Amino acid sequence: MFSEKMMELGKKRSVIREIFEYGNLRRSQIGAENVFDFSLGNPSIPAPDVVNDVMVDLIKNKPSVALHGYTSAQGDAGVRKAIADNINERFCADAKPELIYMTCGAAASLTITLNALLNVGDEVVLLAPFFPEYRVFVEKAGGVVKTVKCREEDFQIDFLALEEVITKKTKAIIINSPNNPSGAVLNRETITLLAELLNKKADEFGTDIYVLADEPYRELVYNDLEVPYIPNFYDNTVVCYSFSKSLSLPGERIGYIYVSSKAKNYGDLYAAVCGAGRALGFVCAPSLLQYTVKEVLGKTADISVYEKNRNLLYNALTSYGYTAVRPDGAFYLFIKSPEADANAFCERAKKYELLLVPGDDFGYEGYVRISYCVSTEMIEKALPEFEKLINEYK
Numbered sequence: 001m002f003s004e005k006m007m008e009l010g011k012k013r014s015v016i017r018e019i020f021e022y023g024n025l026r027r028s029q030i031g032a033e034n035v036f037d038f039s040l041g042n043p044s045i046p047a048p049d050v051v052n053d054v055m056v057d058l059i060k061n062k063p064s065v066a067l068h069g070y071t072s073a074q075g076d077a078g079v080r081k082a083i084a085d086n087i088n089e090r091f092c093a094d095a096k097p098e099l100i101y102m103t104c105g106a107a108a109s110l111t112i113t114l115n116a117l118l119n120v121g122d123e124v125v126l127l128a129p130f131f132p133e134y135r136v137f138v139e140k141a142g143g144v145v146k147t148v149k150c151r152e153e154d155f156q157i158d159f160l161a162l163e164e165v166i167t168k169k170t171k172a173i174i175i176n177s178p179n180n181p182s183g184a185v186l187n188r189e190t191i192t193l194l195a196e197l198l199n200k201k202a203d204e205f206g207t208d209i210y211v212l213a214d215e216p217y218r219e220l221v222y223n224d225l226e227v228p229y230i231p232n233f234y235d236n237t238v239v240c241y242s243f244s245k246s247l248s249l250p251g252e253r254i255g256y257i258y259v260s261s262k263a264k265n266y267g268d269l270y271a272a273v274c275g276a277g278r279a280l281g282f283v284c285a286p287s288l289l290q291y292t293v294k295e296v297l298g299k300t301a302d303i304s305v306y307e308k309n310r311n312l313l314y315n316a317l318t319s320y321g322y323t324a325v326r327p328d329g330a331f332y333l334f335i336k337s338p339e340a341d342a343n344a345f346c347e348r349a350k351k352y353e354l355l356l357v358p359g360d361d362f363g364y365e366g367y368v369r370i371s372y373c374v375s376t377e378m379i380e381k382a383l384p385e386f387e388k389l390i391n392e393y394k
């Protein structure tokens with residue numbers, strides 16, 4: 001017999017994938033231009049030209065054996081130094097190359113870090129709404145998920161509710177700002193209060209509580225809003241970063257883990273990260289991509305399109321009568337379902353060829369995620385359908 005748990009995971013596609021597959025079917029039946037697919041978080045804008053230029057240059061000029069060979073398990077030393085320097089320049093932090101671990105994107109960063117931190121039965125707090133794969137990663141690492149809902153009025157942390165779920169078994173909390181699916185950005189005041197609460201609780205229980213800062217959307221933020229760098233506010237932090245969204249490189253699988261140099265026992269923690277990477281087979285992240293990101297640190301794809309899409313979608317949908325908190329970052333709009341059952345609403349939306357994702361798997365029932373990393377033209381064409389859909393409820 002195989003692993004029951006793994007078979008179950010493999011057979012049951014995520015809801016998002018399920019909707020995307022339905023979209024493929026509809027595209028083949030009625031033509032791609034007639035399907036309004038808002039299901040996936042796949043960046044719609046190209047990687048900046050400099051990424052391709054650097055890759056071509058590396059392929060032409062870097063000796064092939066070095067370019068395509070194994071790097072150190074934790075990543076090339078020069079690449080890790082460049083990343084540490086970049087973190088320090090941007091955030092006045094104290095990052096050290098020997099605390100950086102190169103990964104295949106944020107998913108790998110998270111799963112390695114969770115395996116490094118958790119012993120069986122340790123609890124991990126997820127702030128709903130949250131990226132559904134967190135649950136899979138935590139449980140596979142032996143952890144127990146505890147969820148807390150963010151405030152409906154602004155998707156900031158509900159501190160009273162959070163305080164209630166923290167116990168002496170709490171090992172970690174995952175913070176994802178800008179957030180998938182709400183688009184909320186946790187502000188400086190919230191991060192300060194979070195740090196105070198975690199320190200207070202860790203003192204009270206005589207434990208250590210770690211923050212996993214899942215930051216694939218860090219650069220996708222509008223109106224020059226600040227995204228506080230959590231290691232500057234809370235010592236026991238591990239940053240799980242990815243270049244998937246900022247550089248529009250999700251298929252290339254490249255990111256990193258940064259263990260804060262202020263974390264307690266950071267040396268042992270980093271050793272556990274290396275051990276988890278080894279045990280999971282996540283060593284030597286793709287070398288071509290490591291060398292590429294080293295040359296383009298600080299650059300992003302042209303994210304102005306997302307801001308334009310956000311404004312268009314948010315303004316139109318709220319004018320039709322939908323309720324939503326205006327997202328400050330990422331590329332998702334999280335609307336309140338006009339009927340209690342968001343699944344039923346998303347089914348009804350299919351009548352208008354609108355493919356939307358119910359919030360249930362994000363731990364937030366009664367809400368629906370709309371990914372606006374799509375062409376502006378598609379949004380313009382879809383708007384009348386959104387209006388017809390809400391009018392059914394009037």
Ligand code: PLP
Pocket residue numbers: 041104105106107108131176180214216242243244250255
């Ligand atoms: N974390 C969040 C919140 C995400 O939305 C995603 C992808 O959509 C990931 C992690 C995984 O990112 P990556 O493609 O870099 O593995």
